[in-house]
Amino acid sequence: MSDTPERPAPQEPTLDEQIAAYQREYRDLDPQVEKVVSALGRLNRRMNVAYGRQLADLGISNAEWEVLKTLVLSGAPYRLGPGELAKRLGLTPAAMTHRIDRMAGEGLVTRDRDENNRVRVIVELTDEGRTKWLEAMRMATDFEEELLQDLAPEERVALGDALIRLLRRVELTQPDAGGRLTDLD
Amino acid sequence: MSDTPERPAPQEPTLDEQIAAYQREYRDLDPQVEKVVSALGRLNRRMNVAYGRQLADLGISNAEWEVLKTLVLSGAPYRLGPGELAKRLGLTPAAMTHRIDRMAGEGLVTRDRDENNRVRVIVELTDEGRTKWLEAMRMATDFEEELLQDLAPEERVALGDALIRLLRRVELTQPDAGGRLTDLD
DNA sequence: GGATCGAACTTTAGGATTGAAGTCTTGAGG
DNA sequence: CCTCAAGACTTCAATCCTAAAGTTCGATCC
Numbered sequence: 001m002s003d004t005p006e007r008p009a010p011q012e013p014t015l016d017e018q019i020a021a022y023q024r025e026y027r028d029l030d031p032q033v034e035k036v037v038s039a040l041g042r043l044n045r046r047m048n049v050a051y052g053r054q055l056a057d058l059g060i061s062n063a064e065w066e067v068l069k070t071l072v073l074s075g076a077p078y079r080l081g082p083g084e085l086a087k088r089l090g091l092t093p094a095a096m097t098h099r100i101d102r103m104a105g106e107g108l109v110t111r112d113r114d115e116n117n118r119v120r121v122i123v124e125l126t127d128e129g130r131t132k133w134l135e136a137m138r139m140a141t142d143f144e145e146e147l148l149q150d151l152a153p154e155e156r157v158a159l160g161d162a163l164i165r166l167l168r169r170v171e172l173t174q175p176d177a178g179g180r181l182t183d184l185d
Numbered sequence: 186m187s188d189t190p191e192r193p194a195p196q197e198p199t200l201d202e203q204i205a206a207y208q209r210e211y212r213d214l215d216p217q218v219e220k221v222v223s224a225l226g227r228l229n230r231r232m233n234v235a236y237g238r239q240l241a242d243l244g245i246s247n248a249e250w251e252v253l254k255t256l257v258l259s260g261a262p263y264r265l266g267p268g269e270l271a272k273r274l275g276l277t278p279a280a281m282t283h284r285i286d287r288m289a290g291e292g293l294v295t296r297d298r299d300e301n302n303r304v305r306v307i308v309e310l311t312d313e314g315r316t317k318w319l320e321a322m323r324m325a326t327d328f329e330e331e332l333l334q335d336l337a338p339e340e341r342v343a344l345g346d347a348l349i350r351l352l353r354r355v356e357l358t359q360p361d362a363g364g365r366l367t368d369l370d
Numbered sequence: 371g372g373a374t375c376g377a378a379c380t381t382t383a384g385g386a387t388t389g390a391a392g393t394c395t396t397g398a399g400g
Numbered sequence: 401c402c403t404c405a406a407g408a409c410t411t412c413a414a415t416c417c418t419a420a421a422g423t424t425c426g427a428t429c430c
Binding site: 063091092094095098099117118119120 | 415416417418419420424425426
C-alpha cells in the first residue's frame with residue numbers, strides 16, 4: 001500500500017475554496033468581509049514576491065530598495081540620519097546600522113559623521129544609488145501599470161478611495177505606537 | 186541655540202504628500218496607480234501590526250496563527266505533514282521543523298511519526314490549539330468587521346471584486362514558481 | 371569649566387529563516 | 401537478500417532582525 005496519488009501540487013486553495021472551508025469550521029463568518037481581507041493579504045504577498053524577483057534582477061534586495069525610496073522621497077540632497085531612516089522604515093536603529101553597512105559597501109550610499117554634530121551620522125545617496133532607484137522605479141511602475149490594466153480609470157479611483165478609507169479606519173483604531181513591522185501575510 | 190523643536194514625530198508622510206514627493210522626483214508617474222499601490226502596501230502593513238498585537242495578547246505569534254489556520258482549514262482530523270504545511274505556508278521545510286518544535290512545546294500541536302510510513306511525520310492540532318485558533322478567529326473577525334465598517338455592503342462587494350481581479354492578474358503575470366515569501370512591506 | 375543627563379549610534383546576544391548538507395526509511399533492481 | 405536511489409525531515413552555517421546593553425558626543429547645571 002501507500003499509493004498517495006501524489007496530488008499534482010497541493011498549493012494554496014482557491015480563494016473561494018478557502019472561504020468555504022472557513023465557513024465549515026466557523027459558522028458566523030461574513031464571506032464578504034473575509035473575501036476582502038483574504039484577497040488583500042494574498043495580493044500583497046504576491047506583489048512582494050514579484051517585486052523581490054524583479055529587484056533581484058537589478059541586483060538589489062527589497063530591503064535595499066526601501067532605503068533608496070526613502071532617501072529619494074526625502075528630496076535633494078538625499079540625506080538622512082540612520083535614526084530617521086529607521087523611523088520611516090519601521091526598523092530598529094540596530095537593523096539600520098547593518099543595512100547601511102551593506103549598502104555603503106555596495107556603493108549605493110555613503111555614511112559620514114556630521115561635522116556640525118559629531119554624534120550624528122549622515123547617510124547620503126550616491127549617484128549609483130540614485131541610478132539604481134531610477135531603474136527600480138521604472139520597473140515598479142511598469143509592473144504596477146500592468147497590474148491595474150484590467151481596471152478602468154474610474155474603477156481605479158474607486159478602489160483607491162476604498163483602500164484609503166480602510167487605511168484611515170485602521171490608523172484610527174490602531175494608534176500606531178511606533179509601527180514596528182511584526183510579521184508577514 | 187540648539188532648540189531642535191523636536192518634531193512631534195517624523196513618522197510616515199501622508200499618502201498624498203508621499204505621492205506628491207514621488208511626482209517631484211519622477212515625472213511620469215500615474216498618481217492614480219501609485220495611490221492604489223501605496224495604499225495597499227500601507228494597509229497591509231498596518232493590518233499585520235494590528236493582528237500581531239492582538240495575537241500577542243492571546244499569547245501566540247503571527248507565525249503560530251498561520252500554522253493553526255492552515256491546520257484548521259485542512260479540515261478534521263486537522264493533521265498535515267511538515268512538508269505539506271511548509272508548502273501551504275510558503276516556508277522552507279527547515280523553518281517548519283523549528284516552528285513545529287516550538288508549537289509542540291507549547292502544546293498547540295503534537296508531532297508524531299506516521300506508523301504506516303515511518304519517514305513521514307504527522308502534525309496534529311491539539312484541543313488547546315483549536316481553542317487558541319477559535320479565540321484568535323473571533324478576535325480577527327471582530328477586527329475585520331470594524332475595519333470595514335465604513336463601507337456599505339455593495340462597496341464591500343465592489344472592493345472584493347476589484348482585489349480579486351488584481352489578484353488574478355498578478356497570478357497570471359507571475360507564475361508563482363513556488364511562492365517563497367521574499368520580503369516584507 | 372567639570373560632572374551629569376540625554377541623544378544618536380553601534381555592539382552583542384538571541385530568535386527566525388533560508389539554502390545546503392546529512393540521516394533515516396521505503397521501494398526497486400539484481 | 402543486498403544495494404542503491406529517492407523522498408521526507410532534520411541539522412548546520414550564514415543572514416537579518418529585535419531588544420538590551422554599551423559608547424561617544426553635546427548640553428545643561430552648578
